[in-house]
Amino acid sequence: MAGSILGNRVLRKEDPKFLTTGGVYVDDLRDEPLLVGAVHATFVRSTVAHANITSIDVSEALTMPGVVAIYTAQDLGLQPVEASFNPMAKRTLLASGKVRYVGEPLAIVLTELANQGEDAAERVIVDYDALEILIDVEQAMTSSTLIYEEVGSNVVFESTAIGMPDNTGDALFADCEVVVKGRFVNQRVAPCPLEVRGAAAAWDNGRLVQWLSTQHAQGARDAILKVNALEAGQVRVITPDVGGGFGAKIDAYPEDLLLGRIAKQVGKPVRWTETRSESMVALGHGRGQIQYITIGGTRTGKVTAYQLHALQDSGAWVDIGAILAPYMTRPMASGVYDIPVIEVRTTSVATNTTPMVAYRGAGRPEATAAIERAMDLFALKLGKDPAEVRRINLIPKFLEPFTTSIGQTYDVGDFEGALDKVLEASNYAQLRKDQAARRASGNTKQLGIGISVYVEITAGNSKGEFGKVEILPNGRAIVYTGTSPHGQGHVTAWSMLASDETGIAMDMIDVVWGDTDLVPTGGGTMGSRSLQQGGAAVHQASKELVEQARKHAARLLEANEDDVVFDKFTAAFHVAGTPAVAKTWADISSALATDGGLVQESNFVSNGATFPFGAHVSVVEVDTETGKVTLIRHVACDDAGRVINPLILDGQIHGGIGQGAAQALLEEVRYDTDGNPITSNFADYAFISAAELPSFEVIHMETPTPRNPLGAKGIGESGTIGSTPAVQSAVIDALTHLGVRHIDMPATPERVWSAIQSAN
Amino acid sequence: MIPAAFDYKRASSAAEAISLVGQYGDEAKFLAGGHSLIPLMKLRLAQPAMLIDIGRIKDLSYIKDGGDFIAIGALTRHMDVEKSALVLKEVPLLAHAAGYVGDAQVRHRGTIGGSLAHADSASDLPATTLALGATYVVQGPKGERLMAAADFYKGFLESALQPDEMLTEIRVPKMNGAKWGFEKFNRRAQDWAIVGVAAWRSKDASGVALVNMGSTPILATSVSAALKSGASVADAAQLASNEAEPQDDLNASSEYRVHLAKVLVRRALEKASA
Ligand SMILES: Cc1cc2nc3c(=O)[nH]c(=O)nc-3n(C[C@H](O)[C@H](O)[C@H](O)COP(=O)(O)OP(=O)(O)OC[C@H]3O[C@@H](n4cnc5c(N)ncnc54)[C@H](O)[C@@H]3O)c2cc1C
Secondary structure (H helix, E strand, C coil), rough: CCCCCCCCCCCCCCHHHCCCCCCHHHHHHHCCCCCCEEEEEEEEEECCCEEEEEEEEEEHHHHCCCCCEEEHHHHHHCCCCEEEEEEEEEEECCCCCCCEECCEEEEEEEECCHHHHHHHHHHCCEEEEECCCCCCHHHHHHHHCCCCCCHHCCCCHHHHHCCCCCHHHHHHHHCCEEEEEEEEEEEEEEECCCCEEEEEEEEEECEEEEEECCHHHHHHHHHHHHCCCCCCCCEEEECCCHHHHHHCCCCCCHHHHHHHHHHHHHHCCCCEEEHHHHHHHHCCCCEEEEEEEEEEEEECCCCCEEEEEEEEEEEEECHHCHHHHHHHHCCCCCCCCCEEEEEEEEEECCCCCCECCCCCCHHHHHHHHHHHHHHHHHHHHHHHCCCHHHHHHCCCCCCEEEECCCCEECEEEEEEHHHHHHHHCCCCHHHHHHHHHHHHCCCEEEEEEEEEEECCEECCCCCCEEEEEEEEECEEEEEEEEECCCCHHHHHHHHEEEHHHCCCCCHHHHECCCCCCCCCCCCCCCCCCCCHHHHHHHHHHHHHHHHHHHHHHHHHHHCCCCEEEEEECCCEEEECCCCCCCEEEEHHHCCCCCCCCCCEEEECCCCCCEEEEEEEEEEEEEEECCCCCCEEEEEEEEEECCCCCCHHHHHHHHHHHHHHHHHHHHCCCECCCCCCCCCCCCCEEEECCCCCCEEEEEEEEEECCCCCCCCCCCCCCCHHHHHHHHHHHHHHHHCCHHHHCCCCCCCHHHHHHHHHHHHH | CCCCEEEEEEEEEHHHHHHHHHHHHHHHEEEEECCCCHHHCCCCEEEEEEEEECCCHHHHHCCEEECHHHHHHHCCEEEHHHHHHHHHHCHHHHHHHHHHCCHHHHHHHHHHHHHHHHCCCCCCHHHHHCCCCEEEEEEECCEEEEEEEHHHEEEECCCCCCCEEEEEEEEEECCCCCEEEEEECCCCCCCCCCCEEEEEECCCCEEEEEEECCCCCCECCCHHHHCCCCHHHHHHHCCCCCCCCCCCCCCCCCHHHHHHHHHHHHHHHHHCCC
């Protein structure tokens, strides 16, 4: 757009602070007057995975230095709360009766100093009566030991029970010439935000003020109100800078919810920051599906039927992670392909592990991984090129809504366009030749090429989003948003959107979020929704503000409203033809100073979800003697509709690819057979670093969506969704000539080596 | 993640450190770069009541030419070993191995003495100095003693050092132009080795040591013996794990470790024979 700031690589306004003095996170709030004299909370956590609690003895701990108080569920009179997604599953916010995973909070120790907490917590003696430990989903499904007795089964959520049709079994494939089956593990991973969880709570004249590291302050406020049985208005949640969330900080946790209550009990403000070791076991995990797939079709490569049964590990609670399989994996099951018959059943199972939550992509990466692996297996069975088989089955380009056979309607798509772009940019034909040459020479470093084509769903929630723009008498603008940045760059993007409509310079615009007194309604930042809903609300409010201001300007200019025009370049209003006599934003705001000021609120409601799509090509080298995989190239084309800031877009894609490649190659949360986590620090949990990644090759493609005025779709999760199957597929592709057909993620050296051994 | 309470004293000389440690006995531990000890303390796997900080003893950080050997002060940081022109020239295998320890931040803090004294078989420098036939200088209340690297490692995180003894110097024989190979097999750049190999070879001798193939660093004497009696590199490498007793852990089964050791010893020796 000529003359518009939108679409430009505008440097992020927030970065100078983050790169110099640093963000101000919850734990940095040292000067906050309400937190003076705060005591520190440390949670005593279960050290066993599944057991009845026979006693909790705090007497010795109470004598430790600095201890102010210790509370158990019993002390606080905590009542069981129902899981949102299965009311029969009930737990108290601090475990009582039984513990269900290692890391579950059992008691709160309050100490004068933060470092006294761990010493005291160590001396809380909990006696347990051991129960059978269920770590494996399939074991939990068949065991007679129940994690929630009242549920009557360890299956806590089942798609058939909510009216989704069951799978019909092999009958579905009776007419297929070729049928392939697979069992894939989409392993459990840890979100690992760099800032762990933290909160602080203080009572101020009968009102609870809580600072919280969250993706959604308004949601946390409502949850805190409910737990404490408070009236609307009695809780204020404030979000300081947040160092990442990846979905795991969407909902408030028991620790967050109890803090205000504890502060009231001791009559002092309370602070809490978890350690990394705690975070690895008590912040929710993501993924965790076992997928049984069957794919069938013709010998020429047309897929005619696809079936998926996803067993979702719910962890020890029925949190959002348990229901993503039916609501996110299922509708996206056939991905970019036009498959006439699809059946999907999902079964969510409680286990004695950390509860599962939404994690970057949340159900869609699992759908993409399953269908993309299935496509590869199908192509391999036919002896055809995986790119070609994909092309045969792609939904052709559509600019009007398209409904798949599972019933999901996509907005716009050009999947083949994206595939063509990555094949060309990666020089796919040449890569295949290089691969053939290495195979022929028997080189120990074999080349693997992985392809994925994906479509995902973003901003499905249509409740709307809040945006407000206020102009101060000095001409500065304040943008209020119901979304909640924690690394994404909203300050820059929202300033661009407001600047584009109002003509106010970027550095004259501030952005406010995450304080429920200043922004009472908002949906937070999750599911790649922010720009297309929150940004659209800011865009809409800015537009409406200009209209409102034009009317005021006409009054001030004593002119007819219809004659007054707005000049974006001077950011002033004047009568058409006489620009010398103009009213600036400051003029108008000043004139309204005693009259409510110059403010415009807006609630943006989109007309449906959007469906970002793209294609990735990944190239790996596999050392066939050791099994070691090196990612050497990654080419990504992600279409997020209209791009507001390509720099921020690239950042989201880069991070997404990194995290996706990490799932394919490195990361996995593991437990020993006793349910003890064995990957609960960054030495054991193989969080990826720059050294393991190549420079990414990013290709832009823009197919605007009609579902919001910006034409924007989500980009926060695409990189993760597209990259994981491409990288995984590349590893297997390097070894297919040796007879390898599948390797589960992460493709660790030993797994790859073992796959080669057993194929030989 | 928060260590148990401890006291702290800073020593300004080796003698002072040894006398302090004598004073506090079993409760005391030396603190050098802290990059092995402090993580253990944070996980409360180590809970020393007293830390004697030796990190600022200036005269124990040096690299000198000792004639037949290079003498390295125990408090020399990995980064200084890696970049030292003298080490690069006379014991290039050690400089190279030091460059593979952790990441740059770790190499700026961690010390060679700390790495050897910690006696972690998964660390790179114990095996590397073992392969090179280094001698360690140990100072105690009764004076100094010399110990061959081969006699130093006793078990998992266990060395021949007495609690009141301090490692002060590492003497590494000059390689005199012998060729060498170093293989570190890990998942991420900054990780410890799943298996590692330090090897050198001259006309009539060789030294091969293995990282993370047992509770101590392992000298692969069968490999060297085979080479001496004329075996090919490929055949000798098949004996790589003869002296080893590899463990299963998060990253590898013992069976896979044995396989890796053979491949990596062969690769290291191929470089050392090129
Ligand atoms: C993230 C990370 C990654 C790492 N990766 C690697 C790696 O890839 N390879 C590798 O080899 N190492 C690795 N390390 C360990 C690193 O090399 C340490 O620096 C080293 O092992 C210990 O040296 P230090 O000076 O830090 O010792 P400290 O931690 O201070 O001490 C370690 C132990 O040795 C004792 N000690 C220290 N100095 C002496 C002395 N002079 N005499 C007697 N006793 C002494 C201490 O009392 C303590 O018990 C890593 C460390 C970290 C934190």
